[in-house]
Every structure is written in structure tokens, then in C-alpha cells.
Amino acid sequence: MSPDRKFPAEMAIAVFLALLGIYILFSSRSFSALGSLFPRIIGVLLLILSLSLVGSLLNKLRKARAVLSESVHDPASPPKEVMLWRSFASVAIMGLWVGLVPIGGFITTSLLSFLAIAFLVPREAPWTPRSAAGMAVSGLVTVSAIYLLLTKLLLVPLPSGYLF
């Protein structure tokens, strides 16, 4: 991201962290004397550092604008195609998986999310029926192997649901 495009996101995070510092400080009033000692220090530190970041960002923006107004746009190599929607979709798939695992069980939901993420990954070669079937088999083998390794060999329980 260019400095100008990054600025709103960085500023939003800095303000969020400053508010978090205030929340930590404010909430510490309800704790015992010993329990509130460390949170107060952390709250103050977070607040000071976040405000310093706000100042530093404003300063940087001012300098960047001054430099940009004097400079000529550099026709560098074209930017790579970035597919942010896929990133957000992957978070949504993982969220659905975590949400549905108590209902669907480990193997069912893991296999579905495995395949969903696999087909979401951007790739040069398009999917063919053969490559898709290969991925489905790989997913089934991988999920089953993880299940068997953890539950049967290491005796580590995995999430269970109404299905399997």
C-alpha cells in the first residue's frame, strides 16, 4: 500500500489502540489494588505510544505530501493483480468452519472447508474435473490422516458434532 492509502488504516488502528488503552485504564478501577497495578501501567503505556503514533503519522503524511507534490510519478512495473476479496473469503470460510464444527463434526466440516479454501486459492492453471477430483481425494486423505494421527495415535480428542 502507498503511504497515502495506508494512512487511514494506520490512523484507525492508532485511534483504536488509544481507545483500548483508555478502556484498560477505565476498567482497572473495578479491580483490587494489586490486580489493577499492572493493567494501569499497560493502559498508560498503550495510550502514550498510540498517541505518539498518531503524531508520527500526521507528521509523516505532511512530509509525504510535500515530497509527492514535488516528484514526478514513476512509471514502474505494473502492480500485481491483488485479490483481496479472496483473503476476506478465506477468513469467512475458516469462520464458518469454526462455527459449524460443533454441529457437523470434525471430518465433515474440515473436509468441506479444506476444499473450499483449496478452490479459493488463486492459481494460473484453471481447475479441470480431473484436478478437482484429485484435490477432493487429497483433502479426504489429509483430513482422515490428521484425524487418525491425533485421535488414535496421540489420543488427542478432536471436536465432535452430530455428524462425524
Place this chain on the structure above:
Amino acid sequence: MEFLSYVAGVLTPINIAIIAISVVIGIVLGALPGISSAVAVALVLPVTFTMEPATALIFLGSIYMASCYGGSYGAILLNAPGTPQSIATTFDGFPMTRRGEGALAMYLSCLVSVVGGLTGIICFVLLAPPLSKIALMFGPSELFWLGIFGVSIMSTLSGEGGPLKGLISGVLGLALSLVGIAVISSDTRYTLGMPGLVGGIGIVPACIGLLVIPVVIDMMRTKDEYIQMPVSRQRKVRFLEDAMPVLRSNRLNLLRSNIIGLFVGVVPAAGGAIASLLAYSAAMRSSGDPASYGKGNPGGVIASETANNATVASSFVPTFVLAVPGTPADAVILAAMLIHGLQVGPALFTHHADILWTFMLGLSLATALILPIGLFMGRHAYQFIVAVPKSYLAPLIATTALVGSFSYQNSHFDMVIALVLGGFGWLIARCGFSAPPMVLGLLLGPIIERSFTQAFLIGRATNDQIGIFLGRPISIVIIICVLISVFAPHIMSNITKRRGARHVS
């Protein structure tokens, strides 16, 4: 003659077989996200109940040592440290993998883990009593400053967006450690009314969330392959031809990281994570090219992996001499010793000397065996990562990450935590905030808070608040190190700018 009888005790067919098996099990368990060294040792503890005490200790110790090395697999190949001790390994190990030097990183990690592990064992044998005296000199205030030092160096070194963002990440990690029941006062803090947060934010789900999930999310952004290997690097990396010269040029780094690992290991509760970070920091500062650290400098992998394996044996010093476990894995080994009727403390060195020295010899053999087994497994692990397409790797990492976060405490809520922190970590990483300081802040938060509160109470009782924090010699040394770590980057950058301005004018 006595020594030969100990050697004979180790070199029985059953012991050699157990050592080889335990090394393989330890590497596999350590490589799995969510299975820390302590969990790995605890998982196999029941198996040892029917073993002879010396065999049981060799089995557990070998798994501990091998899992500590195994943690580097995930750190180097997936940016997912299998154990917290390997967090610093991700800084340079993962960039090395991304640019096609993962095999070299794996070789180096294996070699220096063996060197660090063996050095730790030798130092335990020679220096256990004097080292335990050093451990006793670390009171609450020293531990507090050591924790602060850990967070500060991490923050200023790994902050890709600058030291300020690095420091904020570290403090944010400390803030995350406040969630749950307070370590001293038992207040329930910042749980937002969620029962799942009462136990706090676990280090494993946080590690997975902040370090691994963003890798999966990032894989979705472009069509680029996971490992971008230039044609010039598409040749077989050879152990002697490629790894040994790098190691030779990092001789001082290796020695220094060993010493750091040994000393941090003897401090109770400090452990391999702090040791590897301190060693990493020292390696970077003394390097002629500090800017290359964090971008795939093999010196970073060497420093981190040497130090964390050196702590394994040295952390046995407080465990065996003072009955104070140096790390959670040591606590499990201590429990195994008690189960087998072994008395820890100075008596261990006299009444059960045969078991202790047989254990140390067995551990040495296990550490040496990591070299051939680790080189073989490491090479194949890297070849697997290189060969598989991104469309298979991304769901594989996502599945193992979320399973790892669940298996930490068999908690569904930990999966939620991993995912939320993963999304948050990815968002803030895009703005230059780095995740490792946050993980370290979370890891060290309880130690720092406990030490701080204890020191505060001691200061109040002795009416010397300032003296307890700022007046003790070891504390003063660590405070100076903290100040250097925080302010040195600013000073150095100002000096560089001024020099640049002078050259221009």
C-alpha cells in the same frame, strides 16, 4: 570405571532403540503446531510409568530435546513455530524458505540444535552447582527486567514498520496477557463476560492466530507460488558444501548464542523463548549487516536454534538442584522423577548419581542422533513444501493450524481466539505492525506481572521501592540493556541521517 558403567547402562539395545524412537517422535510432535515441548513430554509421560527410572528419564529428555528442534520445522517452512522457543527462528527461517533457501535453513537448524544441545549437556555436567547459584541471584525484580528486556528487544528489532509500531505491538501483547484471572490477586479481568476468556488467551492459539492464519490469508492475495525460487537456486543444497561455510562464518554467533542459552536456561521461568530472542538480538547487533536480519539472514536461524536447544540441559540445573522447574517441560520431567521415587535437590547428585549420569549420557546420544535423523527428515519436509501446490498447502496449513489451536486445551473457544487474532494480525500486519512482539508480550506478560507485583510488595515491605527495582546490580545491567535496545535504533538512525545530510551538502 564408574563412568564406563554409566556408558554401558546407556548403550543397551533397549535404550538405544528407545532413544532413536523418541527422537523421531519428538521431532514430529515439536513440528506440529499446538504441541509444545511441554505438551509433547506430557503426552508420552504415561508410557514411562512401567520403565526403569533412567530409561524413563532418557525417553522424556530425548523427546524434550528433539521437540525443541522439531519446532523449527514449522517456523522455517510455514512461519508457524511448533513451539514458542522457535518464534525467533521464523524471522529469518521463513524468508529463507520463501526465497528458496529452506533446505539450507533446515540443515543449519539441525546442526546448531545439536551443537547447542550438546554444549548445554556438557555445561550441566561441569557447572551444575555454580550455575544454580547464579539462578538464585535472580529475584522478582531481575525477572521483571529480564521480561521487559525480552519484549523491548523484540519490539525494536522486529518492528517492520519502525520501532514505535514494534513497541506498540509488544505492549499490545502485554495487554492481551491481562485477560483472564490475575496471576496474583485473582481478579477476573477483561473477559467481556465470556467464560472462555476466564482462563486467559492461550499462547498456542495466539501463536497460531497471529503467525499462521495471516500466512493462509496472504496466500489468497496473488497467484504467486508460495516459494519463489529463482532458477539460480534450483539446485540440491549440500550439507558440507553449503551449510558448513555459513556455519564457519557464524562461529562467534554460535558461541555467543550457546552462552546466552546456557545462562538464560538456568533462570527459572525464563526458558528457550527468551534465550532465542536474546541470542537473535545479540547476533543482529554484532553483525556487520544488521539490516539483512529479518529478511533471511542464516545468522538469525543459527542464533535462535542454538540458544533454544542450549537451554534444554541448562534448564535442568534449577530443576534438579533447586527443584524449581526452569520451563513447563521441566515441570513434567520433575513430575516423572517424583513418580519414579527420585529425590531432587543436592541429594540427587549423591544418592541417585548413577541414574542422573546415565540420563545425561542418554540425552547426549539422543542429541547426537538428531543430526542424522533431523537432516533426513528436514530435507524431506522441505522437499514436500516445495513440491506441493499452493492450492493444497493453504488448506493444509489452515486445517493443522485450527486443529492445533483446538488440541492445546481441547477447547473450541481456542479456535475462535486463533481465528479472531489471525484476522486482526493480518489487518495490522498490512499497516506495519509485527506479530512476534505481540506473541512475546503475551508469553511474558504473566511472568512480568507476577515479578513486578512481587517486587512491588517486597519494596513496600522493606520501604525501599526504588531500591528493589533500580538498585540491584543484575537489575541495573538489564535496565541498561533495555535502554540500549529501546533507544539505540533511534540514535543510530539519527546518526545515519546526519551523515547522509553531510554527504549531500
